[in-house]
């Protein structure tokens with residue numbers, strides 16, 4: 001994990017070298033301060049060498065100013081570096097999440113992923129900008145000051161270091177406990193995020209069912225758990241910090257006592273003791289900060305672990321090594337003895353379908369019979385468990401994934417629109433499309449007229465997930481987006497369910513009678529939507545129980561016929577009464 005972080009940081013060597021050099025220079029300057037204090041005490045104050053006063057003061061002043069400038073460079077560039085790392089990490093994480101298959105998202109919720117991209121990346125960022133920097137800085141201070149202290153008086157130096165192993169022990173204990181506590185806090189933050197995100201996205205449902213109070217209480221409960229976990233972490237810190245401070249202060253007391261006696265016995269000058277005291281602080285501060293540093297590092301290592309757990313996931317669905325790129329796309333789809341399961345149970349069994357280029361295959365069946373699962377296999381949103389799906393005769397697992405998906409336009413049951421203009425939402429189908437092409441697609445999808453009626457027309461900005469539009473309007477925009485893609489295969493997964501029969505009929509007529517023949521898979525419940533299909537497939541519990549065209553299925557008097565009678569009984573009843 002650290003190696004991966006180093007990889008991110010090493011890209012910006014210059015932003016490491018400059019602030020690091022500034023850091024080394026300011027540490028070097030700092031090392032002169034106690035020495036100047038010694039001169040001040042021994043020579044200026046006690047030795048009355050007044051002429052040295054200005055020199056010493058100038059030295060202290062000069063060091064302070066240069067140190068401030070170096071500190072600014074150090075601070076600013078390390079922050080700049082960590083922002084760059086944070087951007088790269090967010091970009092790579094987002095890109096990787098986009099590459100993960102549907103299966104991953106089936107078991108993951110949005111809030112948790114948002115936490116990874118937001119909070120966890122920021123924790124890693126904080127580590128780079130503060131944690132690691134201050135850790136390195138403190139190590140250098142500690143080592144350099146120790147060497148100087150040993151040079152000044154090795155006996156006193158040994159005494160001053162007595163408490164250090166204890167402080168280090170407490171700091172490590174603290175790190176261990178905080179690491180555990182922080183992992184829990186971070187998981188709870190993800191749960192809290194998910195709840196907030198779901199409740200805001202689903203606020204209409206919450207209000208419609210008058211569930212505000214229940215949802216608020218649920219959120220408060222989670223918030224309380226989060227509070228308790230934070231308090232637990234605070235308690236751990238509170239229990240350990242005073243001990244560490246106490247041990248640090250003991251070092252000073254010992255050194256001043258022993259050193260004081262040496263001064264009284266005239267075996268050490270007062271200035272040297274003052275100098276010693278100055279360097280001592282360079283040992284004590286790193287020790288005092290050890291707890292804080294370990295805290296920041298523990299938090300960021302927990303976050304980095306979570307980020308890299310996602311990064312390490314290999315997308316199961318990816319290009320095969322020798323992926324085939326078809327020269328010409330015709331749009332023939334074959335299912336050969338396909339079976340499929342999400343987990344243990346098969347949801348599709350022995351499916352055989354042949355959709356010739358330009359043909360329309362309609363899929364009907366009760367809810368949960370496997371219709372969506374079946375069409376999801378065409379674009380390799382999931383891979384088959386047995387059998388194979390062929391695109392123009394090539395097993396789609398051997399086909400170039402990008403080419404496959406570029407040649408399939410899929411309109412899902414759950415319409416999704418971005419909070420952008422209608423034009424931009426349609427343009428997703430083909431980024432390079434001209435306005436005329438967008439209008440054409442919208443006309444085919446029976447969307448042009450209602451869009452034109454909006455005050456801002458195609459420039460109308462729609463709310464998140466298309467709020468502000470009716471269900472049927474959203475479906476028509478989604479279909480226009482798919483039409484604009486101009487793919488050889490079109491999949492409409494219950495995508496016309498919110499349209500009135502007349503509009504649905506018109507829209508499908510536009511599709512079927514277009515200039516270019518496209519292979520279409522349409523999942524629908526209405527007879528009127530499927531009756532013109534070349535083949536109608538009736539699914540039940542993942543198996544094809546009936547197939548044929550409208551006329552043959554009616555003659556069969558099976559499931560399709562039952563649906564037909566059910567849908568037309570009122571109509572026939574009406575006819576009988578009128579006649």
Ligand SMILES: Nc1ncnc2c1ncn2[C@@H]1O[C@H](COP(=O)(O)OP(=O)(O)OP(=O)(O)O)[C@@H](O)[C@H]1O
Pocket residue numbers: 106342343347365366367368369370371372373374413
């Ligand atoms: N992501 C998933 N993970 C696990 N099981 C799933 C998943 N999606 C669907 N299923 C299960 O697979 C079966 C078929 O579901 P599918 O969505 O394909 O049916 P459907 O015919 O499209 O239903 P509907 O008409 O309600 O959309 C169902 O039993 C469903 O519970």
